[in-house]
Every structure is written in C-alpha cells, then in structure tokens.
Amino acid sequence: MRYAVKIAFRHFLSSPAQTALLISGVALGVTVFIFMSALIGGLAQLLTLRTVGSIPHVTLEMRERSPGLINPVTGAQLAVQKDLSRRQQIAVWQPFIAQMESASGVIAVSPQIRGSAFLIRGQAIAPVGVFGVLPDKLSAIADISSAMVAGSATLPSDGILIGWKLADDLGLHVGQAIQVRSDRQRERSFRISGIFSLGIASADRQAIYMNFTTARALFDLPSGISRIELKVSSVGQAPRLAEMLGRATGLKVTSWTDENAQLFEALDAQSRTGTIIKVFALLTIMIGIASAMLLSVMRRRNEIGIMRAAGVGRLFIVQVFVLEGTLIGATGSIAGALLAWAALAPFPPIAQVKSGGLPIDVGQGGILIAIVLTTLAAAIASILPARRAARVDPVEAIGQ
C-alpha cells in the first residue's frame, strides 16, 4: 500500500496544471456545498429567532371543561351549548409562578390578563387585544422596552402602550386620552404612555399593553389570571418543557412549535431543497473526478501495460488510481473548505443580521462533513476508472 501511495502521489504531481484545474473544480463544488449549508442553516436560525423572539415559548391556560352528560335515551338528540358567561381563568396561579421560575431552562415567566376590547377615540373605534402584564414583566416575552418609538415603556394604572400602526390608524400620539371598552362592557379612559413597533403587523396594529391590576378590573377577574407565558433559553427544548409542565400543573400547555407548524414545514422544505443542491454538488464532483480519472487511465495506458508486464497485480493498479482520485478529492475539499471559510467568515452572527443581509451561519456550514463526504465521493468515483485500468491488456497497451 505504501508503494501505491507513492505512485499515486507521483501521478498527482505529474501534471501540475491539470491537477490544479481538477482541484479547483472540486474546491468550487465544496465551496457551494458549504455555502448552501451555512445559508440554509443560517436562514432557519434567523427565521426561528425572528419568529420566537417576540412570542411566548410555552403558554399555560385553564383547560376548557365540558359539562357532565347524562346518557341520552336511544334515538334522542343532544345539543350542548358552551357557557360563554364564565371567563376561563387560572384561579390559583401564584404557586405555579414560583414553580416555573425555578424550572431549568426557564428565563422568564409572565402571568397575564388577556381579553378583547375596543379602543375608542371619538367616532373611531378599533378592536384590540389587551395584554395586562405586571409592570416589571412588561418586556419578559416581547421586548417592548427596546421597541418603543415614542413615550416611555411604563405602565401606570391609567396608562397604556399601543402599536405604531394602531396609533397611525387612529391618529393617536403619546399623552392623548382614549377610551377602552372591554368585552365585559366595562369602559374607562386611559392616557397613551408610549407607542411601540415590534415589527409584527398584528401586534403593531391590534395589541395594547396595560397594567395588570387595571386589566383585572376591566375584564372582571378579581383574583385569577388568563394565562401564564414562559420564555426558555433553548427554544428547541420548549416542547419537552411544555409536556412536563402539562403533567405537573394539569393546565392546558402549548409550545410555540404547536402553533407554528407552517414554519416548520417551510424550514423542512428549505432543508430538503438544500440537501438536493448539496447532493447535486457532490454528484458533480464525482462525475468530474470520474471523468478526469478515466482520462488519466487512458493517458497512462502504456504505463499500466508496462507495470502489468512487469508482474504488477491488478489490485495494485486499482489502489494507485483510487488513491490518486482520493488525493484529488481530499486536496480539493480542503482547498474548498478554506475558500468557503474565508468567504463566509466576514458575515455577521445571525443575531446581528440586518434586513436584506444574508443570514450565514459558518458553524452550520458542515465544513468537516464536506471534506469527509467529498473525499469519500472521490474515492468511490475513482473505483470505476481504476477497475478499467486494472483490466488493461498489457500486450495491447504496450503495442510495440
């Protein structure tokens, strides 16, 4: 084997221009492979980051209770009407908060009063969703403090925060007084403390934030709460945590992944597309190497013939050409990996990608995998030409 390596290496070095061209081709394929991996991985990370950045990762609510039914008489029809007069609420919630705050991986817990309301300014009325939050938990889920475009991120008992689109639609500005009428028909006036822009159209047009205590009165919830929202350090662990909390609390627990199935489908489709592109990049490399090795075999027919005449076995010939192809693959893949790394390194981390920028995550480029796969593919691609070399008839090849 050592001697086969030596001969393969001599072949590899014998035509520098041809070898350089071959290596460039392989390197280009590997660069595409790594670039696609880094881009698709980065895009998935960016989309996930943007999607989960302003939403709760786990939500806990009271389960809906169905009334107990008496078995109907055979043939009778039974209609059950949902009782809308009673608001679903978590009556005893304080113990859960402490329990969740101590749970591993949980970074924020926010008890909330939620409800529907109308924002009224003179003749103009807009439907809104109310977020009643504890003032110190204002930015626990969505980073409202950083999203303020006017006013301040404070929640006095008579102040509310509204999105910029809502403000724009109704011509509202900071300090202005408006009326809020809840779906419980309770109405009171507020002052606009601040205007935010979360970059999520629905939130910027329909969400208003108010003090937790004020929301209690507005929605007739003297002691209970509507829901508890959690954020976790690793979004991938949310489903497991949700399952665990569901068992521990008996509440209805929803993970962010349950409500973003379409995102996962899109990411999955994107990942599959990326895989197809990478497979084609590898196939191109394999075809390129196989073609080059076939040419090499043709060019070296005479040398193969003389080796066979000298009593060199077929296996040795196969080893030489497979090793030669592997050398080309390994060198090309390392060159391509270096090229890709140099090209991708200047891109900022995903969290700092600006609008219009390419979300490249070098860490997901699969540099090591690209090198290993390409080298392996090169070795496989060389087998057919090597077998052809081993079958060269020395009498024909020497052809006196």
Place this chain on the structure above:
Amino acid sequence: MSDTPLVRARGLVKRFGSGDAESTVLHGIDVDLYRGELVALQGPSGSGKSTLLSILGTLMRPSEGTHMMMDADLAEADDGELTRFRNQNIGFVFQFHHLLPDLTAEENVMMPAAASAGRETAAMRTRAAALLDAVGLSDRRHYRPGAMSGGQRQRVAVARALINAPALVLADEPTGNLDRESADNVMDLLGRFNLETGTCFLISTHDVKIADRCSRQVGLLDGRVVEGKG
C-alpha cells in the same frame, strides 16, 4: 547447459478473431529454452515473433498447446498466478524503453520488486544501484527518463528487467530504436548479464549482426519455425 529446458512449449497455436475474421498467427510452435542461453528469434514482420514472446512471457494465452516453465504449467494457471510468476521469473525489454516518466531511473529499476512487495526496501535500492552501475548509469540514478538519452533509457529498461533476478528475459527488438553504438552497448550488456548470471535471453530481432552475437537462432516465418542455427 542443463538437459532440462527452462521453457518447454509444444504445439503452440494462436488464433485471433472468430468466424470469417479468424486468423492464425502461430501454427503449432515447438520451442525449448535452456538456462544460460542467448537465443535470437528472427523473422520478418508479421511472422509471429511478438506473439510468441507474449505467450512465452505469459502476457497472452495460447489457443492451443502446452507451455511449461520451471515445472509450472503456465497454460493452466490463472491470471493472478501468472502475474506473480511473471514478476518473479520473467523480465521484459521492449523496443521502446517504456519507463514510467514520473519515477527516477533508480525508482524505475526498483518498480517490479517494490510493487509486488508493496514498498521499497534498502535491499532493493542497493540492487537497483548495482544494476545501474553495471549498465554504466550510476551517475543517472536520480534522473527521470525525460532527462536521459534513448540509449540510456534502454539501459535502465535492461536493469529493470533484471531487478528480480529472473530466469528468463524476453527482449522484443531491444535495439530497434537505437543507433548502432547504443545498440552495440545494449547487446554487450545483455551478453554480459547472460554470462554472469546464467539468465536465459530470448531476443527478437531483424538485425543479423545482433542475431550473430547470440548462441542460438530460431527462425519464424508465417507462424512456423523454419530454421535454427547454433
């Protein structure tokens, strides 16, 4: 000279093609070669010299006939056995040197031994150096074929044929591509190795002068042995 032939071939027939396109190149050749012989194989182009050398060198199988060498029945051996046998017992010198262009003279000489062993050894290097010294090329050990003259390359090819100390060397027009002086040098070498090592040389040649330097001559015409001298 031993009474037992090194090579004994009987009734060698070689046909190429099939049906209407079939042609017979050798018509029942009988030939014996003995250790220490220097035999010239003569005949015009197309007489079957190269085909006979290829069969005796185990590069080609006969269509009919028996081929024994050193008590081995080569007509019955498989490809792997023939390859190993050829590597250990038969050397070739061709009209063109056919050296590997990416190896130095010394590496070319070592090639048959190194490829079968899977590595180059100090013993191989010593023997290659001695052979190159014997062919007068000790100062060209590290030259590649491209940096040597035609005569020098052919002398390297002779050294390569002898690296495994074969019992038989088959030389197909070894001087056909050389000038007179280089041709004489190569024949001097073959003659000297024949005497010193007892290796049997079968040399195919058109050149009467070359044939005259051999101890025995075998003539071929249209695939049949027609004359013998010596």
